Amino acid sequence: MEFLNHLREKAAVKKIEKFIPAIAFLGGFSWDSMTIGHKVYGRDLILLSFYYLIALVSIFFIATKSVVNEDDKTEIESSFFSRILNHEWPSSWIDRLTWAVQFCFGNLYSALVICYFKSSGSIASFTIVLFLVALLIGNEFLKQKYEKFGVSLAFFCLLGTMFFNFLIPHLAHEMGAFWFFLSTIISAGICYLLWFKSERHKRTLVAPISISVVLSVAYIVNWIPPVPLIVKQQVVCKNFDNETYSCDADRLNFWQRNGFSKATIHKDEGDEVYFMSSVYGPAELKAPVEFRWYYEEPSTGKFKLTDKISSSRMVIRGGRDAGYRSYSKKKNIPTGDYRVETAYKDGAVIGSTSFKVLEGMPKNGFVRDSLR
Structure with missing residues (x-):
């Protein structure tokens, strides 16, 4: 440890230390964007864990530290657990511990921002993502x-609640209210066990409970x-052709x-209009999953929910890199503005698309499109 302390005293090392948080932030966020943002692998889950x-x-x-003054070795604070261990933590180690907390929090924040952003399909859920972004920067x-x-x-x-909400579906192969509340x-x-070991005042639990x-x-x-x-x-x-999942879309x-x-x-x-x-x-x-069809009322300019379409066939079976494919259709649909949401059944929106239904032929013609 004397070697490390001596090394940190060097001017060059002190300059580098100032940039470590920024390097960790940019490196972690870039790595998460390139990997977790596209597909989650087992090694990603292991690293985040x-x-x-x-x-x-x-x-x-x-929480259980026994801090002493490095000059006179006078004890400042000691918990029951620390006294059992009979271990005294120099104050310089508290700096290292808090740096470790900051580093790990930063990497978890960056990963969660990417993952929650990719799954965010509504303004409300995007608010949660913005909150995580603010914490990532802060x-x-x-x-x-x-x-x-x-x-x-x-x-x-x-962080624990948001992380377990992401981790558990990978392990249990299921998601829903039960698993979210289990994460919580x-x-x-x-957090309660940490508080119990710390022997701090009960008011310390107010924030985690809230x-x-x-x-x-x-x-x-x-x-x-x-x-x-x-x-x-x-x-x-x-x-629409349900064998190839191809159809005619406006160019x-x-x-x-x-x-x-x-x-x-x-x-x-x-003609039937399909949403894939x-x-x-x-x-x-x-x-x-389910599809929620909204129609914009011409008189009010507001979208109104007209249909929630789901069935036994609309169950995602994960593992396909391009995504599990599903569709819904509407017959004799009136012209106008629509929004269709792809959502977890009776839950949050995963993604949405707005479009306009018109009569006749498109100016640029049709193109045969498909879900890849």
Whole structure:
């Protein structure tokens, strides 16, 4: 340890240390964007679990620390558990522990931002993603705050619930309310054990309990994105072939391809309009989905739910890289503006597409499209 302390005293090392948080932030976020954002592998789950465990151990030692002044070795604080271990932590080690907490929190935040963003299909669920982004950025400035056990415990409870909500469906091959509340209970239970070992005042538990309650309410009102489901592709068309999942779609212009204008589908009288969607889920995961059709009332300009379409065949069976394919159709559909949401059945929205139904032939003609 003397060697490390001597090394950290060098001017060059001190300069490098200042950039470590930024390097960790950019490196972790870039790695997550390139890997977890596309597909989740077993090694990703193992690495994220490792970050969670390192944060857990670091917070545990912060909670049960026996800190001494390095000059006179006078004990400042000591818990019952630390006295049993008869271990005194130099104050310099608290700096290392809080750095470990900050580093692990940063990597978990970056991964969760990517995963929850990919599964976010509504403004409400996107609000949760923005909240995680704010915490991801704020984490770079909270190192000293993490020295306080109550602060570390509160953020650890939030991260734990969001992480287990992402991890458990991969392990159980199922998702839903039961698994989300199980994630909440596991995270809160671990935080309670940390508090119990710390012998701190009961008010330390107020923040973790409040966070658990808020996240539970957010799940009930469908604000929590349905991780780990990800919409891969959505197509509105006609003349559908259910063997090849191909159909005739309006050829998109420049503005439509880049999302600056709504897609359109032109039809003749009696044509059926189809909405196809592919949703990615982890291998062996089974999750029911539904399509929610909204029509914009011309008199009010507001979208009104007209149909919720689901069936026994609309159950995602994960593992297909391009996503599990499903579709719904509408016959004798009136012209106008529509929005169709692909959603976890009776749950949060995974993705949505707005389009306009028109009569006649499209100016640029049709193109044969398919779900890949």
